[in-house]
Amino acid sequence: MPDPALTYELYKIDTLTHARLGRVTTRHGSFDTPAFMPVGTQGTIKGQLPNLIAETGSQCILANTYHLMLRPGEKVVAELGDLHGFMAWPGPILTDSGGFQVFSLADINKITDDGVTFKSHVDGSVVHLTPERSTQVQNDLGADIIMAFDECPDPTKPREYQLQAVERTLRWAGQCLAAHARTDDQSLFGIVQGGVDLELRSFCVSRLIDLGLPGYAVGGLAVGEGFEAMKTVLAHTTPLLPQNKPRYLMGVGFPRDIVEAVSHGIDMFDCVMPTRNGRNAYAFTREGAIRIRNSRFTSDSGPIEDGCDCYACRTFTRGAIRHYFFAGEMLGPMLVSLHNIRFYQRLMADIRQAIADGEFETFKRLDPRASLGPAGESD
């Protein structure tokens, strides 16, 4: 029997929390968990060169099926060496299913049990996305980890709609598995939906586990439900997932959210925040967020964050970076995004070290980053 496309090694479970230390290995290499994956929506982490992304400690990156199927099209990416060649990233890559983008960004015409019909934001053409189509696109894109096509419903919709969405998500997961044509080198993860309804979450997990997938994601969080609700859902859901498989919390989040989720046993994260905020001159630092456009940085000769070892902090002053933002120069967004990614990767490395040292509970309680939430303040 050939090696599986993905292996998960669980090194350690923290004794005071549910935090896990581990390692995921794919056909394109390994990444240490808990892991943070920077997001390359359109086949590039905005404004970044891959060699510097690797230097931040990023080991696995993410790309978006929705965007890439519309432009340049998955067949073009496949011809250009699949995502690894296209993005010049030889390491592990994960693609989402397109579901989240369709439900959050697209001008949707119709949702049926078959799939979703929407208008392309690129050229206005009508596109039909189904579990089979999402899987085929992801097979062509060639990422190491691919995601089941799911429905991520508006959390304010009534319970019967939430139940219907979960049932659809489960049915679609089975269809994705059946359509998956590259099981030898790509691993399909299922997505647990169910909003803040714990019973629905339990139901979704139990049915997904029956599919025997190589990994599971928790979806539908960080969509406005609030930090406390997220904690409640994670505390309920994560223990239901199999111990021997990686767990991925999609689209999360602030450092505070990541530390909290790690304590519930989550292994993988992705979020656009380091790059999106970086493009807007919002820089993460250990003591809280700073806005580089602030006039107090005009002649500041220090780095974005004292003690940071990233290329931006080693090379440029706050004052120069502030100038680049006011002058409309690309270098400003490039540098702050790069710093923010390094900030996240250093956070993950420190989390892993704390788990290894049996100090994670202390880290969660005392490290200032563990309380960095919206507006950079603890709450």
Added chain:
Amino acid sequence: MPDPALTYELYKIDTLTHARLGRVTTRHGSFDTPAFMPVGTQGTIKGQLPNLIAETGSQCILANTYHLMLRPGEKVVAELGDLHGFMAWPGPILTDSGGFQVFSLADINKITDDGVTFKSHVDGSVVHLTPERSTQVQNDLGADIIMAFDECPDPTKPREYQLQAVERTLRWAGQCLAAHARTDDQSLFGIVQGGVDLELRSFCVSRLIDLGLPGYAVGGLAVGEGFEAMKTVLAHTTPLLPQNKPRYLMGVGFPRDIVEAVSHGIDMFDCVMPTRNGRNAYAFTREGAIRIRNSRFTSDSGPIEDGCDCYACRTFTRGAIRHYFFAGEMLGPMLVSLHNIRFYQRLMADIRQAIADGEFETFKRLDPRASLGPAGESD
């Protein structure tokens, strides 16, 4: 007597042309001539990280006094480690005087013998730029080579205006020299004006030489006079300049223009073309320009230019770069600009090698790059 702020070593003069092989040494290191200097208008070569610029073979870079005095202001740059610290470029830097930008970009209120009054494009405030002010700003910015403040008149104006502008330029050069407060580590170059009037050029050179400056530039070319007129002016003017000092042709140009100017004995060049064209998906290649947005590159898995050793060509396919342009991703402009700078630096290295080998006349006649002019075609 202390070492001068600048030394020029003339290694060789080509026997069939006037091409020169040499080396300029400043307090921040040396550069080989003929040299091409990429332009960092606002204190950054647009979209580029300094380590990759160094990797292209660039040894000296340029920044613009006009832009930096308006934003962030020369005092801010001085506080942030002068231009070397600000731009994170430890090697040689040249600043222009602001004259060209004032005359070509600014909303000018008044030109007098005293200087120029114009409106800031940043905040609309009224700014007065004089030879003394330009020199003070350049002293604060701290580049290794600084330029005299000159008038670059509209070439269509009548001869009496051209004469008046040359006389003003000469007077201003003397005032710049008198105002120059950092002769120990900055070298002030004079600028020869006179449009396409050879008599005026002779007059300007002879009077500038009296100032005994460490280097001389030829200005007022590549402003619409045409290739043949440029050749005529260079053939006339360059032999009048001292052999033992570097000669700089400002703002030029296409590969064809550079090769031609080298044959007349020019040593230094700067031009925004590699970066400006790069941002617009226009890539230089040995065989002519290509436009990366062209649909024939959609699935092209080759590099921008076959055989190119730049980071962009080593790392990304034409197809991926084309996608980045259509998707509005910064990476497209970043990569094509980087390639174009490397293209120019390889051209300069090959020119220097050809001079060293006594083969420059053959190079000028046969190398396809020597005929790359507007639209990428020979003319």
